[in-house]
Amino acid sequence: MNEEQKKKQLERLKQIVLMKIATMPKNYKLSIGGEGSFNKVQIAERINKMDDVGRKILDMELKFIKALSRGEVTKTLTSV
Numbered sequence: 822m823n824e825e826q827k828k829k830q831l832e833r834l835k836q837i838v839l840m841k842i843a844t845m846p847k848n849y850k851l852s853i854g855g856e857g858s859f860n861k862v863q864i865a866e867r868i869n870k871m872d873d874v875g876r877k878i879l880d881m882e883l884k885f886i887k888a889l890s891r892g893e894v895t896k897t898l899t900s901v
Contacts, residue, residue, distance in 0.1 A: 849861050
């Protein structure tokens with residue numbers, strides 16, 4: 822994958838994650854160990870700035886999407 826493709830993929834991921842965050846309840850907070858807790862507005866700001874926290878959030882979401890596509894989430898939920 823070339824740099825232009827990587828950049829487009831990152832932008833699509835950012836859009837997906839920002840849309841997901843927008844659907845969360847007003848009181849939604851995300852706690853990231855060692856970084857603190859963040860509300861919806863702070864999460865969106867961090868993602869748009871692409872600072873360390875924003876990159877961590879995108880990385881977590883990408884891992885979750887990949888786990889969903891492999892069926893790992895369903896397997897885990899049905900094994901409980």
